[in-house]
Amino acid sequence: MGRDIMRREDGRIALDLLDDAAFARLPGDGVTLVLRMAGTAGHGRWLDQVVMPAPSPFAHRAGCACCAPDGAIAAMLADLFRARVTGRRPWFERVMVVVPPGLLVGTRQALDANRVVAARYRPAWRSAGPGH
Numbered sequence: 001m002g003r004d005i006m007r008r009e010d011g012r013i014a015l016d017l018l019d020d021a022a023f024a025r026l027p028g029d030g031v032t033l034v035l036r037m038a039g040t041a042g043h044g045r046w047l048d049q050v051v052m053p054a055p056s057p058f059a060h061r062a063g064c065a066c067c068a069p070d071g072a073i074a075a076m077l078a079d080l081f082r083a084r085v086t087g088r089r090p091w092f093e094r095v096m097v098v099v100p101p102g103l104l105v106g107t108r109q110a111l112d113a114n115r116v117v118a119a120r121y122r123p124a125w126r127s128a129g130p131g132h
Contacts, residue, residue, distance in 0.1 A: 012119075013120060014095070015111070015117070016097070017099065017107060017108050018099075018104075019098070019100065019104045020098060023036070031094065032047055033080065033092040033095050034047075034050070034096045035049075035052060035073070035080065036099075037098065037100065046096075047090055047092055048089060050080065073097060073107060094124075
């Protein structure tokens with residue numbers, strides 16, 4: 001992840017997706033907002049860290065937006081965008097989503113397919129090449 005990922009190629013916010021182990025190796029850059037799932041270790045010098053609440057298995061039906069990992073992340077990204085625009089969060093040009101390894105592939109596919117996310121965020125994994 002170099003500075004080229006942070007370039008504003010088309011006005012959208014750079015979006016990256018990492019698993020816990022990859023995130024744990026990063027020192028923080030002071031300009032990235034981190035969205036992580038509950039239970040993921042937070043550390044480093046990041047602009048801000050937001051912990052996504054763990055979904056409750058009792059409150060809603062399966063597959064609702066707050067219980068499905070991709071729906072909850074997309075909803076949080078929408079909230080973060082609104083908070084950025086209204087000044088309720090520091091201005092960020094990059095968001096890093098941190099998920100457990102077992103959710104990485106499914107979350108990436110879901111975020112790639114979400115039109116609202118695509119309108120506001122530019123997935124960095126598309127420009128990072130194969131192995132990312």
